[in-house]
Amino acid sequence: MFMKWWMANLSRKASISMVILALLLSGCSLLPNEKEEEVIPDIIPPKISQKPEYTVATKTLESAVTLIGKIISLEEETMYFTKGDLNVKDVYVKSGDTVTAGQLIAELDVSELQKTLRLERLAFQRDELAMKELLRTRDEMDQADYESQRIAFEEKRQKLSDMEVEISKGAITAPFSGTIVSLTVKKGDLVKAYAPIAIVANTSLLVPGAKLTKTEQEKVAIGMEATVSISNGGSITGKIKQLPNKSTESSSGGEGSGGAASGIDRIEDYMIVQIDKLPEGAARGLTASIKVVTSRTKDAIVIPPSALRSIGNRTYVQVVDKDGKREVDVEVGQQTPTDVEILQGLTPGQKVVGR
Incomplete structure (x- = not known):
């Protein structure tokens, strides 16, 4: 009898304990969630942009004028x-x-x-x-x-x-x-009077020629080297033999002072390039690209245009060496889209800073 009572009492205590444990477990889920700690990303300091550096070099420097002309006849x-x-x-x-x-x-x-x-x-x-x-x-x-x-x-x-x-x-x-x-x-x-009717040409006397604007004529001179490339792909080098009459405005196409007809081509209106022989396939009227070398300097000291700086009348560069950067005044010669000639102030091998 005592055994039954003790077992029943033990069973009841176990049930109460389980109920209490369940309540405790369920109570935990009713508590508010703890706030998660915010993750702050690492801040990387910005890199200071590095300006490009260029080596002062030497090269053959050319300045040229490119003209669009055509193949014409000396007797036309x-x-x-x-x-x-x-x-x-x-x-x-x-x-x-x-x-x-x-x-x-x-x-x-x-x-x-x-x-x-x-x-x-x-x-x-x-x-x-x-x-x-x-x-x-x-x-x-x-x-x-x-x-x-x-x-x-x-x-x-x-x-x-x-x-x-x-x-x-x-x-x-x-x-x-x-x-x-x-x-x-x-x-x-x-x-109409003076309207072009026909053109007679001696096709055995063909040469490259081009009409010039006033600005172009100021840049070129007789004897300058010229490379002629015609529209079918051939090219050859020659020299300027003749310049247009300065009194003739080549771009006007109007009547000249001597009573010439409007729109009439005259050999006197053209810059003529003297060549030994025309490229194969050249024919009167073909378009010709004429590159005239107006200046050429061998072993010129050059830097990129982006390395050249100026303030007022002062022209200078930033030179970088083992002691850091320093400003150096320079004298500039001819300039092309890719190079600036330095006459004084720099020597080959130095480093200059670009912009």
Whole structure:
């Protein structure tokens, strides 16, 4: 009996203990969560930017002007009518034809002028008869009256001569033997005076040439080295032989002081490059890139443009050596997009600081 009571009492105590333990465990979950400690990232101090350093070097330094020109002929002429507002009667050549000096190229329809000339000649014949009669009675006439009639007669003679000249302007002929490299009219076209009609060129005398602006002409000189590259890929080196007339504004394309026609190309308007032989495949009219070397210095002391500094009239660089940085005044020579020539202040092998 006692044993049963003791076992029951023990079982009850065990149950109470388990209940208390459960309450304790559940009570823990009811407590507020502790705040997690914030993780602060490491702060890395910024690196001070390192300016580039360059070694003072030597090289062959060139300054050049690049021009866009074309292949032209040393013997070339643009043909045009000096009389305008007339229709083309006929064209006797086509582009690419070979012509000889004096050969007829084209004619204007001057039939009305010729008709007027015939009538004026008939009228002049009557005037000649009257003049012969005047000469027979000269001694009986007042001298002033005679001179007045004589002058009037000579004016009519001059008028006939002028009309013949005007009619002759209705035809253009080849000025020399060559090739028709351009032809811009056909039969029936209405033309203006001095409008280009045809170009005759001697295709055995081809050279590279370029028109220059005033600024470009100030940079180049006869004898300077020039490299010519044509549009089909060939290139060759030569020298400048001729510069354009300074009185001619090459970019205007207008009528010159000598009465040249508007838009007419003249050899005098071009810078000419003398070469021994054109690149293979060169032909008149092909585009040519001409690089003219305006200055060349061997073993020039150079630095990059970014290493050069200036304040007011002072030009200097920062030199870096074992003792640190120091400023050094320099004298500058020619400059290119990639190099600055130093005439005084630096020696090869030194280090300079860029920006």
